[in-house]
Amino acid sequence: MMELEQLNWSQPLDDFTAFQVTRGNVNARNPYSQYNLCDYTGDDALRVLNARIELCMQLGIDLDHLVMPRQVHGTKVTIIDDNYFQADITQQEDMLNGVDALITNLPDVCIGVNTADCVNIALCDPSTGVIAIAHAGWKGAAAHIARKTVEAMTKIGASLRHIHAVMGASICHDCFEVGDEVVDAFAKQKHDVSRIMKRNATTGKAHIDLRKACTLDMHAAGINPDYITEMGTCTRCQPDRYFSARRLGIDSGRTFTGILRHH
Numbered sequence: 001m002m003e004l005e006q007l008n009w010s011q012p013l014d015d016f017t018a019f020q021v022t023r024g025n026v027n028a029r030n031p032y033s034q035y036n037l038c039d040y041t042g043d044d045a046l047r048v049l050n051a052r053i054e055l056c057m058q059l060g061i062d063l064d065h066l067v068m069p070r071q072v073h074g075t076k077v078t079i080i081d082d083n084y085f086q087a088d089i090t091q092q093e094d095m096l097n098g099v100d101a102l103i104t105n106l107p108d109v110c111i112g113v114n115t116a117d118c119v120n121i122a123l124c125d126p127s128t129g130v131i132a133i134a135h136a137g138w139k140g141a142a143a144h145i146a147r148k149t150v151e152a153m154t155k156i157g158a159s160l161r162h163i164h165a166v167m168g169a170s171i172c173h174d175c176f177e178v179g180d181e182v183v184d185a186f187a188k189q190k191h192d193v194s195r196i197m198k199r200n201a202t203t204g205k206a207h208i209d210l211r212k213a214c215t216l217d218m219h220a221a222g223i224n225p226d227y228i229t230e231m232g233t234c235t236r237c238q239p240d241r242y243f244s245a246r247r248l249g250i251d252s253g254r255t256f257t258g259i260l261r262h263h
């Protein structure tokens with residue numbers, strides 16, 4: 001059975017489930033094993049479909065109510081509403097292409113992202129039922145996808161002071177060694193680099209804390225800091241539970257992180 005690891009809000013919010021799918025049985029020779037739901041990183045299409053079906057059965061939702069974008073490390077946010085569900089498959093694919101965050105206020109619709117080291121951010125506003133999911137690698141984090149997702153939530157009616165956020169397994173500060181061009185990208189886009197960067201004393205290499213960057217971005221957007229949770233688990237430190245592009249290469253599975261509101 002697929003393990004859905006719960007992501008915990010800062011307080012119990014029973015109507016909102018956020019989770020990540022753990023890898024299950026890992027075969028060291030197969031970088032996609034066991035549960036990969038991402039269909040554009042080279043895995044067998046039938047295996048991906050089977051994993052999606054299994055997830056929907058566990059969630060008790062229809063297969064077409066599992067919605068995930070084709071991510072590009074950008075900052076485009078798409079709203080999943082009745083227009084999406086009335087569109088045909090080709091139109092739906094267009095709507096999801098080049099998108100790194102999704103928002104909906106529909107119940108029993110699981111929106112999610114696929115990540116392997118990048119930050120996965122689930123958000124909800126229990127006062128209005130608006131939920132969101134975002135993928136933030138260093139490019140997206142630097143380009144403020146966390147703040148832009150929050151802003152998009154408020155545009156469809158979410159109440160800023162009620163928004164909760166949780167970040168699941170993603171690369172930790174120690175593991176995320178980067179070149180100085182990455183540090184420069186954060187500085188150029190007005191991040192306080194002194195709060196998210198440290199240098200390894202031995203190698204002199206920069207390390208960025210991606211989750212902290214997203215947390216500070218959400219503070220700047222106006223979310224109550226008490227409502228932001230980091231699970232603290234690292235994909236690279238625990239490749240037996242989560243996919244890690246730094247461990248497995250980019251031709252590998254992705255960890256699916258989803259959120260849904262129960263009707």
Ligand SMILES: [Zn+2]
Nearest residue numbers: 172175234237
């Ligand atoms: Zn780590």
